[in-house]
Amino acid sequence: MNSAYHRRVAFPSELGNSTTRQLLDQTPALIIPLGATEQHGPHLPLDTDTRIATAVSSAVAGLLPGDWLIAPAIGYGASGEHEGFPGTVSIGTAALRELLVEFGRSACNWASRLVFVNGHGGNLDAVAEATTLLRVEGRDAAWSPCSVAGADAHAGHTETSVLLHISPNDVRIDERVPGNAAPLAELMPRLRHGGVAAVSPVGVLGDPTTASAAEGARIFTEMVETCARRIAAWTPNNRGMLE
Known part of the structure; x- marks a missing residue:
């Protein structure tokens, strides 16, 4: 092989926009945004979880020492609880688990x-099981949630605020309506049986009408700082989650 091919070139920030040559003789670390394609009420786009995971990953990569690459997002997840609404595409926990395992083995x-930087709660079992197996196999894999304390459950104040911060032109402000704001623990029996549609005909768990871009900036900063701290510390628990 031509020796010029081995010459070190500028290290990229995105895996999808990289070349093999840029990665020769290097062992970068990889951040993989993990989201979903599912209903988010009448006002938020279907890829809300993926957008948040991608934005958090991009911001986190800039805070970490060393060579970190951001992989193209995995935009389908375990979203069975949202299948009562058009637009939702769920691959389920078993398929997502296998996808993440094979992704990790190859990468x-x-x-x-x-x-894996996870933006969808329904993915938790799959990402935890996958990273646990990868670690048992001797691979240095882990995951971190995009979460903040006190967040509402779905398409409410929290997610709408973050989208108003990172994707304001894609939030349908005039179509925001309050959803079911009962505690998630109280809703779980009906959610397990009938999905989100059984507890909220509009697909919202929380109140998006109180959301603002300023609040979104605050929440997003907390998500990024918490995720960056977890990754920098790199202390996976027994389910592969960084603490």
């Missing part, structure tokens, strides 16, 4: 470690 052939 760890050249990446030093990898972390």
